[in-house]
Amino acid sequence: MSDAADVLVIGAGPQGLAAAAYLARAGARVSVLEAEPVSGGACANSMSVGDLVVPAGPHSLCALDPRVVKELKLGRHGLKFAARDLALTGLRSEGKPLVLDRNAHAAAHSIAPVSQRDAERFAGFRRDLFVFGRALRAMWWEEGELGEAAQREELRRLAMTSAGAFLDAAFESEAVKAAFAFDAMTGGLSPSDAGSSLLFAWRAAQEMCGLQGAVVIPRGGVASLADALVSAAQAAGVEIRTSVPVARLLLSGDAVTGVALASGEEIAARIVLSSLPRRRTLLELAPAGAAGFATARQLRRTPDTAEAKLVLALKSAPGFAASQPSGRFIIAERLESCIAAHAEARAGRLPAELALEAVVPTLFDPSLAPGNTHLLSVLVRPLPVSPEEGWLKLAPRLTDAVLAILERHAPGLKGSIVAASVGEPNAPERDALTARHMLAGWRARIATPIGGLFLCGEAAEPAPALSCRAARIAAAIAGAHLKGEVR
């Protein structure tokens, strides 16, 4: 065994780094073990598009915990924001795009041609959602409970309501509902799944750059968040080791005592935090049976559908971005067709219709690409988790399908493509999302059946997103655990 650390963190993604930084600041000796040669996880620039590299994971941030930014002084470590509030913009085959701007008048003005009734209702819909979202911070930002009985009642209602039913109750126009379709498929859920309406409440509970429910892009891309966290962790005294894949967890009885690396090296530790998915951690790294038989049974479920990222390098910005540069463009025809597409994807086929979320980060951060080149980053949902034909055959078909959709909304786009790249979805690795998981307490998501082993990554978040909140709370729980042992 090499020299013992107090805490080992598996995975140097943003969550792992944040948890490590918090624990190191509290005085623990912390080592982060990363399988890849670079830290950053899904936020590391690892996907090449022509001469450029972009992260394989998210292209924007919607949930980063403002307290993490402040407490770890990420601003001082280089985190700046290029776009502070990307407006949700629904592109339509005919007619002007729907810009659901933060400015209620602008939003109503944009909706009015589609439906006067929805235009009048939109401001109230968002206000109610934001008020409820703020109340939900008690349980989604920290370990608390909802204060008012009426709010608990509303939460119970949403836990049984599908995103489709929720939007049907609020709006009459297909175009407005379709603008929300992409968000309703987070975590592989279908807009018809009971509890998928919780995703809207969860989004409304988030805050970026002081704006509720905002979507932002850091200067230098999402990778700069990883860089800032590496810098913050190292400043706190965290040791980051790269290219050291963890092979298995070492246990004594039912408590963790360290990890064994793929190289055969064994490192002892009193506490292990894993930023990997729950299933990976408990079924692949832990010895068989250690997580409990019923837990193992539960974890066998994979998400119903996956998402993939497609990035294009273009000679000029796509037409739809010209009028609304700081937009988060949603391309989805109808909510109903998304439900049908989800069913197709779940059956293992590439759906006939897809929902896309596109951003053009180079419009407000030209440093991302040289000269006049623009990047168009597209997330595609819903895709089969394990395609019948295999990912290698699916990828070119998917690219063609997405380009055909984009070409419809930005004629001439195909001609200006310099390079294109599509990233393989990692859904088979991910944990399935359920309404029950979203409403469970932080401790239930962070703690595992194995003593001294905690989850700090996306698996411990209520919904899959980069918030680092689980990392912050897991670090506090692990810290208390360490102190308890000292005493």
Place this chain on the structure above:
Amino acid sequence: MTDERLRATPFHARVAEANRFNLWENRGGFTLASGDPQEALAARFGAVLGDVSWHGRASICGPRAGEFVSCLLTRDASRLRPGEALKALWLNDAGGVRGIGTIARLGPESFVLVSAVEDLRWIADAAALYNVTVRDVTEEEGVLTLLGPAAGKLLAAAGLPADLGALALRKYFWRGLDITLSRLSDGYELWCAPDDALIVWDRIVKAGRSFALCLAGQGALDTLDLESGIVRPDRDFAPARDGFSPEPSPGSLGLGGLVDRDHVFNGRAGGPEKVLAGILLDSETPAPQTVLMRGGHVVGRTLGSLLSPALRRAIALAALDADTAAPRTALTAAGVTCRTTALPFLPIPAPLSPGDGKSAS
């Protein structure tokens, strides 16, 4: 239940002849004779023969079978040598009892688990984590049980050595038949191939004539079970069917003795063990089957509750988390404050003897 059809055991032809009352019942999908509970009396002076072929038997095989059974059961079965057996429980993740059974080691990588409860899906799912194969072998053998003081002598008369120790299992070649003789419960069990079943039955019955051997139905076997204090799932308690329910705990069934707390098994870390405690309520209204709270958390529930005229308040028995059972812990039961107390609430006064009157005055 894997199958809807009602199956006959290999001994069915003989059982049907012996079933004087023509009373039948379905146990685990098998047609069995109910018989008369009075038959149990024969086990007090002679011997009884019963058909227990319906008791589920699962074969557990694979290179990691030892590791698996060690994790599955509440006692370490991987330490057994071939031919040895032990009794243990298997629990769900939260420590609820799913089943109780006897496991015997047949070889280095092969075990057989005998139990009266069907939980094959759960066991097979768990075994898959270890690449261990679990197979239902219930229909591949017929099993007879022989109970009573004369059982040993009867076996000797039939030409079988009766020197087997408790919780052991051995194979014999018995006048042309391959059989297994075991002592997994209070008596002996004879395991044989279905095709040999009727021959085995006839040989035992013939040898039993001089020992007043009585053929017992399931009713009598049940009586003997209960008389000897054996707790059976589904008959005496509802086993945990959910993967995460902490009820019933081994302690609450009086099965704590089958749990080796130093051994690492599934469900060990489960819910806190409940203990029996007394509750004094600040009220005269009894609160039976009521949730007990402490500081906003559920810590247990009351069982029976009555008004105690002597204490002039309601009292209750309660199953409580072990750490809250210390006397004088303040709790609430349905909004009524109450506190724990040591049992008994009041000792029953010893009968007065004539001399006691003097010292009392």
